[in-house]
Amino acid sequence: MYRILEKKELAPKHIMYRIEAPHVARKVQPGQFVIVRAFPNGERIPLTPVMWDREEGWIVLITFVRGKTTMRMANELKPGDSILNVAGPLGNPAPIEKFGRVLAVGLSAGIVEVFPIAKALQKAGNDVTTLHVAPAPMAILKDEFTESVSRHIFEGFEIQEGWGTKEIVAEIAKRGAEKVKELLSEEDFDFVLTVGPAGAQKAVFNVVKEFGIPMHADLHPIMVDGTGMCGACRVMVGGEVKFACIDGPGFDAYKVDWDELIHRVGFYTDLERRALEEYLKSLRGE
Amino acid sequence: MAVRRKLIKERVPTPERPAEERIHDFKEVNLGYTFELAVKEAERCLQCPANYAPCIKGCPVHINIPGFIGKLVEYRDDPDKAVKEALKVIWACNSLPATTGRVCPQEDQCEMNCVMGKVGDKINIGKLERFVADYAREKGIDEELLFEMVPKIEKKGQKVAIIGAGPAGLTAAGELAKLGYDVTIYEALHEPGGVLMYGIPEFRLPKSIVESEIDKLRKLGVKILTDHIVGKTVTIEELLEEYDAVFIGSGAGTPRLINAPGINLNGIYTANEFLTRVNLMKAYLFPEYDTPVKVGKKVIVIGAGNTAMDAARSARRFGAEVIIAYRRGEEDVSARIEEVEHAKEEGIKFEYFINPVEFIGDENGNVKAVKFEKMKPLDERDKRGKRKIVGTGEYVTIEADTVIIAIGKHPNRLIINTPGLKVERGRIVVDENMMTSIPGVFAGGDAIRGEATVILAMGDGRRAAKAIHEYLTKKREGKENA
Ligand SMILES: Cc1cc2nc3c(=O)[nH]c(=O)nc-3n(C[C@H](O)[C@H](O)[C@H](O)COP(=O)(O)OP(=O)(O)OC[C@H]3O[C@@H](n4cnc5c(N)ncnc54)[C@H](O)[C@@H]3O)c2cc1C
Ligand SMILES: Cc1cc2nc3c(=O)[nH]c(=O)nc-3n(C[C@H](O)[C@H](O)[C@H](O)COP(=O)(O)OP(=O)(O)OC[C@H]3O[C@@H](n4cnc5c(N)ncnc54)[C@H](O)[C@@H]3O)c2cc1C
Ligand code: SF4
Ligand code: SF4
Ligand code: FES
Numbered sequence: 039m040y041r042i043l044e045k046k047e048l049a050p051k052h053i054m055y056r057i058e059a060p061h062v063a064r065k066v067q068p069g070q071f072v073i074v075r076a077f078p079n080g081e082r083i084p085l086t087p088v089m090w091d092r093e094e095g096w097i098v099l100i101t102f103v104r105g106k107t108t109m110r111m112a113n114e115l116k117p118g119d120s121i122l123n124v125a126g127p128l129g130n131p132a133p134i135e136k137f138g139r140v141l142a143v144g145l146s147a148g149i150v151e152v153f154p155i156a157k158a159l160q161k162a163g164n165d166v167t168t169l170h171v172a173p174a175p176m177a178i179l180k181d182e183f184t185e186s187v188s189r190h191i192f193e194g195f196e197i198q199e200g201w202g203t204k205e206i207v208a209e210i211a212k213r214g215a216e217k218v219k220e221l222l223s224e225e226d227f228d229f230v231l232t233v234g235p236a237g238a239q240k241a242v243f244n245v246v247k248e249f250g251i252p253m254h255a256d257l258h259p260i261m262v263d264g265t266g267m268c269g270a271c272r273v274m275v276g277g278e279v280k281f282a283c284i285d286g287p288g289f290d291a292y293k294v295d296w297d298e299l300i301h302r303v304g305f306y307t308d309l310e311r312r313a314l315e316e317y318l319k320s321l322r323g324e
Numbered sequence: 325m326a327v328r329r330k331l332i333k334e335r336v337p338t339p340e341r342p343a344e345e346r347i348h349d350f351k352e353v354n355l356g357y358t359f360e361l362a363v364k365e366a367e368r369c370l371q372c373p374a375n376y377a378p379c380i381k382g383c384p385v386h387i388n389i390p391g392f393i394g395k396l397v398e399y400r401d402d403p404d405k406a407v408k409e410a411l412k413v414i415w416a417c418n419s420l421p422a423t424t425g426r427v428c429p430q431e432d433q434c435e436m437n438c439v440m441g442k443v444g445d446k447i448n449i450g451k452l453e454r455f456v457a458d459y460a461r462e463k464g465i466d467e468e469l470l471f472e473m474v475p476k477i478e479k480k481g482q483k484v485a486i487i488g489a490g491p492a493g494l495t496a497a498g499e500l501a502k503l504g505y506d507v508t509i510y511e512a513l514h515e516p517g518g519v520l521m522y523g524i525p526e527f528r529l530p531k532s533i534v535e536s537e538i539d540k541l542r543k544l545g546v547k548i549l550t551d552h553i554v555g556k557t558v559t560i561e562e563l564l565e566e567y568d569a570v571f572i573g574s575g576a577g578t579p580r581l582i583n584a585p586g587i588n589l590n591g592i593y594t595a596n597e598f599l600t601r602v603n604l605m606k607a608y609l610f611p612e613y614d615t616p617v618k619v620g621k622k623v624i625v626i627g628a629g630n631t632a633m634d635a636a637r638s639a640r641r642f643g644a645e646v647i648i649a650y651r652r653g654e655e656d657v658s659a660r661i662e663e664v665e666h667a668k669e670e671g672i673k674f675e676y677f678i679n680p681v682e683f684i685g686d687e688n689g690n691v692k693a694v695k696f697e698k699m700k701p702l703d704e705r706d707k708r709g710k711r712k713i714v715g716t717g718e719y720v721t722i723e724a725d726t727v728i729i730a731i732g733k734h735p736n737r738l739i740i741n742t743p744g745l746k747v748e749r750g751r752i753v754v755d756e757n758m759m760t761s762i763p764g765v766f767a768g769g770d771a772i773r774g775e776a777t778v779i780l781a782m783g784d785g786r787r788a789a790k791a792i793h794e795y796l797t798k799k800r801e802g803k804e805n806a
Contacts, residue, residue, distance in 0.1 A: 061549075061557050073551075075514050081605065081614040082514070107614055123514040125551035262605070262615075265512045265553055266737050267522075267577040268597035272588055279581060279588065284737060298588055301689030305590040309616035316611050 039120040043096055049178045051103040052147065053112045059124045060095030062087060068154035069132025069256065069288055073264040074099070075123035076115065081107050084261045084283075086151040087127070088179075097124075100178075102147030104203075106313040113321075128264045129287045133254065134158045138228035140166045141221060142187075143242055145214050145234025146207070147172075151256060152233050153179055157186040164229075169221070171214040171238075173197045173206060193217045210234070211241035219245045227251055232291070233258075236303055240296040253291035257282050259302055274298050333444025336365040338451050343669040347640050350526040350608055353666060354426075357455040359403045366396040369447045370439060378437035379449060385417045385783045389434060389449055392456065408465050410456045415469070417786075418453075419498050420491060422461060422533045423520060424779050425454025427630075429660045433779070461536055470540055473502065477544075480504040482796050485567040487554045487739065490518020491778045492769025493573030494541060495785030496792070501544040503793050508567075510552040515604060518575055520778070522604040523596070525634050527641070528663070531603075555738035560745070560765060568799060569764045569792045572752060573785060576770035578734040582626070586683030591620065591691040595627070595635045595730035602638050619644050620725025624694055626680055627730035628656070629775075633663040635728040636672050646672045647722065651679035651699050656710050677701070677713065678720060683727065695721045735771050750774070758788040759795070766792055 044056035062072055071086045087097040101108045115121070132155045140159050144152035149170040160166040166187040170178070174194025183190035193213055197206060214234075221227070222245065230246050230253040232239045239255050246253045259271040259282050266284035273282050274295035280286065339355040346353050357365065371390045374380060379389040392413035399406035414421045428434070430450040438446035460466040484500050486493045489511040497507045515521050517534040542548065552558060554574070563570050579594035581587055598617065601607040605615035619642035625635050628650040636646045648667070650657065653676045657664055668674070678696035686692045698718045701711040734750045746753040746761035751772055758766045768784025770776055 061552060065557060077614070079606070079609075079613040106611075123551050125512065125514065125553065125557075127556055128553065262597060262600055263513060265577070267512075267579070268600050269579045269581065269594040270597045272581075274588055295588075298689065301590055302588065305690075306616050306618070309610070309618070313611045313614060313616070 039122060040124045041120050042115055042117050045115065045117050048100065049176045052150075052176070052178050053101050053103065053108075055099045055101070055111075055115070055121075056096050057099060057121060057124060058095060059097050062124060062126050063090045063092050063095045063097050066090055066097065066127040067131035068134065068158040070127040070129050071264070071287065072097070072099070072124050072126030073128060073261065074121060074125075076107065076111050076121050078122065080110070080122070082123070082262060082264070083107050084128075084258075084264060086154075088150050088153050100147075100150040102150075105310050106317045109314070109317065125264065129283055130285075132158075132231070132256070132288050134162050136163050137252075138164060139226060140164045140229045140231065141169065141218070141227045142166055143169045143171070143214060143218060143230065143232040143234070145171050145232065145238040145242070146210050148232070148234030148256075149178060152231070153182060153186075155231060156183070159231075160187045167191065167221070167227075169193060169214075169217060171210050171217060171234075173209075191217075207235055207237060211238035214238050215241040215245045218242050222246065222249045222251065229254070230291075232256070236296065236299045239291070240300065243291045243294075243296065246291070254288050255291040255294060256288045257286055257294065257299060259299060260306065273302075331443055332368045335445040335448050336361050336368070338448070343666075343671070346527065347670050350638075350641060352530055353527050354451075354662075356458055357451055359406075359455075359459065362452055362455040363396055363400050363406075365448055365452060366393045368440060369393045372439060378439060379434045379447070382436045383417075383434040384777075384779050385786065387417045387434070387453075388413050393447070393449075393452055396452070396456070403459070404463060404465060407456055407459045407463070408469060411460045411466060411469060414453060414456060418779070418782065419495055420537055420778070420782060421453045422457035423491070423529060423537070424782070425450050425452075425457055426529050427524060427660070427777075428779050429777065431661050461533070466540065467543070470543065474544065477502060478504045479506075480796065480800070482506065482568040482800065483508070483566065484569045484571065484792060484796075485510060485563045486571045486573060487560075487563075488512075488518060488573040488575055488769075488771070489516030489538070489548060490573055490575045490769060490781060491520060492575070492771070492781035492785040492788075493518070493571065494537065495782040496571045496573060496768070496789045497546045497785075498541050498544060499786055499789030500792060501541065501546050503789070505793075505796070507545070508547040508549060510554050510558065510563075511548060511550045512553040513604070514550050516548050516550065518573075522600045523631065523634065525599065525603055525638050527637070528634065553738060555741065560739075560742050560762065564762075564764060568796055569766065571785075571788050571792065572739060572760070572765065572767035572771055573769045573781070574736045574739045574771045575781075576733040576773075576775050577736045579729070580732045580734060582680055582729055582731065584680055584682050586685055586691070589683050589685040589691040590689050591618065591725055592683060592727045592729065595625075595631045595728050596733070598635055598728050599631070599638065608638075608641065618726065621645060622724045623647070623726045623728065624649050624722060624724040625728045625730055626650075627732070628652070628674075629658045629730065629732070630660060630663060632728075632730035633659045633667050635730050637663075637667055637670060639726065639728065640670050640672060644726065647675055647724075648672060649675045649678050649680070649694070649696065649722070651677065652710065652713055653677060653701055675722075679715065681719070684721070691724060691727055693721050693723045694727060695719055733770075733775055735774065739771065757791040757795075758784065759791065764795070
C-alpha cells in the first residue's frame with residue numbers, strides 16, 4: 039500500500055499524485071515507468087514517475103483523465119488514501135548522452151513524461167528545447183520546464199465546437215508536425231525525442247525523417263504486467279518482435295512499425311468506452 | 325499387518341459438474357470426495373510396503389502414499405483425526421497438497437505404476453490427497469497443525485530473500501521459515517502465487533486455495549513484498565548485502581511466440597496474456613472488474629499442453645467455438661489426461677498435424693484466419709521419444725477471430741541478465757546443492773528447468789531450503805568459531 043501524500047489538479051483533466059513509494063524512488067531513472075493498480079477490481083496501468091525524491095521516498099505521477107481508471111482515480115482517491123500497488127521501476131532508462139541540440143516533443147499528455155528526460159538531457163550538457171502540443175490553455179508544468187531546460191514552447195489551439203477526442207488527437211498530430219517542421223527548418227537539431235499518442239508521434243516522425251535527424255520515441259502499447267510475462271506490449275521494431283515493457287519503452291523511431299502500433303493500441307476501444315459509460319451511469323445513480 | 329480384504333476393482337468416482345452447466349461459469353469442475361467416499365476409495369489401496377510401493381517412487385517428492393491413505397481407513401470413526409494424521413504424513417514431503425492433488429499429472433507420476441492397475445483401476449491418489457487438504461482447510465485442521473509446530477521454531481538470526489512467489493519460492497520460504505530463518509519474498513506481480521494465481525484457471529484451482537496457502541506462510545512469519553521486480557526494483561547484488569542467502573524461483577514466464585507473419589495482429593494473444601487477464605485480473609467479470617479481454621466467436625488455441633487446455637476451456641466459457649490446433653498427433657498431447665477429457669466434454673475440437681505458418685488479418689489489423697501447413701508423422705523418434713514430423717507442402721486455412729498461442733515459455737529475462745549468473749539456453753545453472761554460479765544464491769523450479777510442473781518446482785524449493793539451511797549453518801558456525 040502506497041500513501042498519497044498530495045493530490046492536485048494541474049490543469050483540466052491533469053491530476054498530480056505525490057505518492058510514498060520508496061522502492062521506486064530509490065531506483066527510478068528518466069524514461070522508466072511504474073505499473074499502478076489503484077482499486078481491488080481495478081486494472082494495472084502504466085504511468086510515469088515525473089519527479090521523485092530518493093531520500094524522502096516519494097514519486098510524482100501525473101495522469102491525464104481519459105478512461106475509467108484514470109477517472110476513478112481522479113474521483114475516488116484523496117490525500118491520505120493509499121494506492122494498492124505501485125510496481126517498478128520498469129522499462130529501460132532513456133538514453134541520457136551528450137547529443138548537442140535536442141528537441142523534446144510532448145504531444146498532449148505525453149509532455150509529463152518528457153519532463154524527467156528533458157531535464158536529465160539538459161543536465162548532461164545538451165541544449166534542450168521542449169515543445170508541448172495540446173489544446174489551450176493547458177500550460178502544464180510550464181514553470182518546471184522553464185527552470186530546467188533552455189527553452190520551452192507551448193503550441194496550443196482552440197477546441198472547435200463539435201470536436202471529439204478523435205478530432206482533438208488529429209489536430210495534435212497536425213499541429214505537432216507543423217511546428218516541428220518549422221523548428222527543424224529554422225534551426226539545427228541533433229536529436230529529437232517524442233512522447234504521446236502513436237498517431238501523433240508518427241506524424242512528427244514523418245517530418246523528422248525528412249531531415250534525417252536521429253529520433254527516439256517512447257511507445258505506449260497496452261500493457262498488463264510490465265515485466266515481460268504477457269506479450270501484450272509487443273511492437274515490431276526493425277522487423278523483430280519486441281516487448282515494450284522490457285526492451286523499451288523507448289525505441290529508435292526509424293525502426294518502429296507505426297501503423298501496427300496504432301492498430302494495437304486501439305484494440306480495446308469499444309470495451310474501454312463501455313467501461314467508461316457504465317461508470318458514468320453508476321455515478322449518475324442509474 | 326493389513327487385514328486381507330476383497331479387491332474392489334473400480335474407482336470410487338468423484339462428483340463432477342456436468343459440461344453443459346460448467347461451460348457457463350468459472351466455478352470448479354470437480355467437486356472432490358466426501359469423507360465417506362474418500363474412505364471407500366482409501367480401502368481399495370493394497371497398502372504396499374513403503375520400501376516397495378511403486379506409487380511412492382513415482383511421486384517426485386516421495387510422499388508416503390500408503391501411509392497417508394492408511395490413516396483415513398485406520399481412523400475412519402474419527403474423520404478429524406483421520407485427516408490430521410494423514411495431513412501430517414503428506415506435509416512431511418509436500419506443503420501444497422490441495423494444489424498438487426488437483427494439478428499433478430498423476431497418471432505419469434504417483435498413479436502410473438500403482439499395483440492396483442494390474443487388476444482394476446489405479447487408486448485415485450490425487451483426489452485423496454486433495455480431499456485431505458480440503459477437509460483440513462475447511463475444518464481449520466491445517467492451521468491447528470501449523471500452530472503445533474510454530475512454537476518449536478528456534479530463530480536462527482539469519483535472513484533469506486526469495487525471488488518469486490510461485491510454488492518453488494513459496495515452498496522454499498515455508499521450509500526456511502519453519503527452520504527459523506527470517507524470510508522475505510520479492511514478487512513482481514500484485515498477488516503472490518505465480519502460475520497458480522495468474523495461469524491456472526479458477527475452475528481447476530480455486531484462487532481461495534492459493535490464498536489460504538499464502539496466508540499460512542504469513543502466519544509462519546514470512547514477509548511478502550509484492551510490486552518488487554528483482555533486477556529492476558532491487559538487484560541480486562543488493563539483496564546479497566542485506567540477506568545471508570538468496571533463492572531464485574522466478575519461473576519461466578516469457579511466452580514463446582511463433583515466428584510467422586501477422587503474429588502481432590489484434591486478437592492474437594499469448595496464453596499468458598489471455599490467462600492473466602482472465603484469472604489474475606478477472607476479466608470474466610468485466611466491467612465489474614476493469615480489465616477487458618476480447619474473445620471472439622471462433623477461437624484457435626495453438627499447442628496441446630496444460631496451458632493450451634486452460635486457455636481453450638477459458639475461451640469456451642465466454643461462449644466461443646474453440647479449436648485446439650496441434651502440430652503433432654493425439655499421442656503426444658502433453659496435458660493432464662483429466663484436462664483433455666474435460667476439454668472434449670466441453671465441446672472443444674482437436675485438430676492434429678497442422679502447424680501455423682501465417683496469421684491473416686483484415687484491413688483493421690484484426691486477425692481473421694490462420695493458415696496452417698499440414699504435417700505428417702515419421703516412424704523415426706526424437707530425443708524425447710516423440711515421433712518426428714515433417715511438412716507436407718499442403719495448406720489449410722481456418723477462420724478465427726481470436727488466436728491464443730500456447731506453445732511454451734522461456735525463463736524470465738530480467739533475472740537471467742544478472743552479471744555472474746551462469747545461464748544455459750535461458751535456464752539458470754545450479755550444482756547438486758541447487759546453488760547457482762553466485763555463492764549464496766540458489767535457484768529452482770521453472771527458472772532452472774524451463775517449463776516443468778508444480779510438484780517439481782516444490783521439490784526444488786524444498787531441496788534448496790535444505791541446502792540453504794546447510795550453507796547458513798556453516799556460515800553461522802564459521803562466525804561462532806571465528
Ligand atoms: C510506458 C507508459 C507510460 C505511461 N505514462 C503515462 C503517464 O505518465 N500519464 C498518463 O496519463 N498516462 C500514461 N500512460 C498511458 C496510461 O497507461 C493510460 O492512460 C491508461 O492506461 C488509461 O487508462 P483508462 O482506464 O483511464 O483509459 P482507457 O479508457 O482504458 O484507455 C484509454 C487509452 O489508454 C490506453 N491504455 C488503456 N489501457 C492501457 C494499458 N493497460 N496500458 C497502456 N495503455 C493503455 C489505450 O491507448 C486506450 O485507448 C503511459 C503508458 C505507457 C505504456
Ligand atoms: C496455464 C498453465 C497451466 C499449468 N498447468 C499445470 C498443471 O496442471 N500441473 C502442473 O504440475 N503444472 C502445470 N503448469 C506448470 C507449473 O505451473 C509450473 O511448472 C510451476 O508453476 C513453476 O513454478 P515456479 O515457482 O518455478 O514458477 P512460477 O509459478 O512461474 O512463479 C514464478 C514467480 O516469480 C515471479 N517473478 C518472475 N520474475 C521475477 C522477478 N524478476 N522479480 C520478482 N518476482 C519475479 C513471477 O511473477 C511469479 O509469481 C502449468 C503452467 C501454466 C502456465
Ligand atoms: S504430490 Fe503429486 S505425484 Fe506426489 S502423490 Fe501427490 S498428486 Fe501424486
Ligand atoms: S501402489 Fe497403489 S495399491 Fe500400492 S500402496 Fe500405492 S496406491 Fe496403494
Ligand atoms: S506488458 Fe506484459 S510483456 Fe510487456
